[in-house]
Amino acid sequence: MNARPGPGADAARVLERCHELDRYSAHPAHLERTHLTPQHARANEVVAGWMADAGLRTWVDAAGNVCGRREGREPGLPALLLGSHLDTVPDAGSYDGMLGVVMAIAVAQRLHDVELPFALELIGFSDEEGSRFGTALLGSQAVAGHWREDWWDLRDRDGVTLHQAFLDFGLDPRRVHEAARQPHELVGYLEAHIEQGPYLEARDEPLGYVTTIAGARRFRLSVVGEARHAGGTPYARRRDALVGAAEVITEIERMARASGDADEHDGCIATVGRIEVQPGAVNVIPGRADLSLDLRAATDEARDAMWVRMERRIQELCAARGLRFEAQERHRAPAAPCAPWLTDAVVAGIGSTGQPSPLGLWSRAGHDAMAMARITDIGMLFLRCHDGISHHPDEAVLPEDVEVGLDAFEAAVRATATSYAARALRSSPA
Structure with missing residues (x-):
């Protein structure tokens, strides 16, 4: 031995x-x-x-x-x-x-x-x-x-x-x-x-x-507006993709936090870990913002139900600002x-x-x-x-x-x- x-x-x-x-x-x-x-x-x-x-x-x-x-x-x-x-x-x-x-x-x-x-x-x-x-x-x-x-x-x-x-x-x-x-x-x-x-x-x-x-899904979310001169475009005429994306990110967190206690099996976790803005100049209103979304939950059913609600809400936010919203799924794991x-x-x-x-x-x-x-x-x-x-x-x-x-x-x-x-x-x- x-x-x-x-x-x-x-x-x-x-x-x-x-x-x-x-x-x-x-x-x-x-x-x-x-x-x-x-x-x-x-x-x-x-x-x-x-x-x-x-x-x-x-x-x-x-x-x-x-x-x-x-x-x-x-x-x-x-x-x-x-x-x-x-x-x-x-x-x-x-x-x-x-x-x-x-x-x-x-x-x-x-x-x-x-x-x-x-x-x-x-x-x-x-x-x-x-x-x-x-x-x-x-x-x-x-x-x-x-x-x-x-x-x-x-x-x-x-x-x-x-x-x-x-x-x-x-x-x-x-x-x-x-x-x-x-x-x-x-x-x-x-x-x-x-x-x-x-x-x-x-x-x-x-x-x-x-x-x-956790079952995970990952998306590339795109908020599309119009790039225009930062000084010459009044607020009423702006379709600022970055401001829209900021509102989307805040809403994603709010919805995930409200979904239930993440300690329990009914809660979801949603994270935006990356954002890219075009054209990316300090004096240009952003015309496009692409962001990542990592969505996780203990069950696939809870995760998928959250995405359905989240996508609908993001569409509403973007439409209210005259922005177009696109979502592309990049990864899914049960x-x-x-x-x-x-x-x-x-x-x-x-x-x-x-x-x-x-x-x-x-x-x-x-x-x-x-x-x-x-x-x-x-x-x-x-x-x-x-x-x-x-x-x-x-x-x-x-x-x-x-x-x-x-x-x-x-x-x-x-x-x-x-x-x-x-x-x-x-x-x-x-």
Whole structure:
């Protein structure tokens, strides 16, 4: 049997490894590691080494995801998959994604000598954020078998296509479909992740569980007016697209805030994160404003109903100002409920650490689990993060939370094994 390190040693090693991954960045002053870059390749190499140290056979799949596997009580069994992502946003923190990958490795090490009724697999997804090519979840979408051929023409800010990036990384674009897994190959998918919100910290609790992952829709909204001279055009003759867009943005926030408490499943979250104005001169009335809209809710029904109401109201606002409104949907992802039996395992894992009645949260942020839900059951463990900060260098977690998170994650895998074995027994012929 492998000797278990002393109390806190596992957490210290996990945090040390997260900080080691910070070294593999495109910029010396801040963390940025994007899909199919040299920094991504180096992170894959290091993580594969850690997986091998934990007793797993390792490989990089046809989509650039780094993977590891240890067989169960007999070869060829379906696998319970643990993981998260290794890519980052620009100017990132140290834990979004990476913490989940490194925690999975630590749990695999803890279970090194434990016979499981399934294989144990780990994965570090290559692209969850979409920072390089503008389309998120490329790594997990490939594993889920939902690759789109039109993605090959996506370009990064330097004009490099996704197709060329695959070639530069040493991957064969013609073989990307080999990354796809089949439902019968998997028992389920468990992911540990920082909460990226303030709710656990507000309750002074280190851990929570995810009930569902938000269904998201993203739009390009355009408010079209008329560009004219700023000094020579009286207000009664103006069709100012930017003023109209400002009113639209304010109304979007008002409607979302009024939709219900966002802590609950009936609330919606709407964000305008970008606006572009044409022609963009200080002495010209703006003739066009293009803005983004990110709309999320715990259920697709709540999200879609909000969009219907929101679109109607925006049309009214624009018509009152003599403006034209256009909307183009750019992205749609269905909500991904966590499977009850895996949620029970996660809750049991948290309970084993002495935290009774853990908080269940719907994840406002997207995760690779959304893509994996297309082919297998999912469950997620949330860890408290300081002030809910994420996608920022100030991301922070407490070592004691990481240690209790490891205990809960390990216990969740053990509970999954017990539940899976019982389910298999019930379904077997008498």
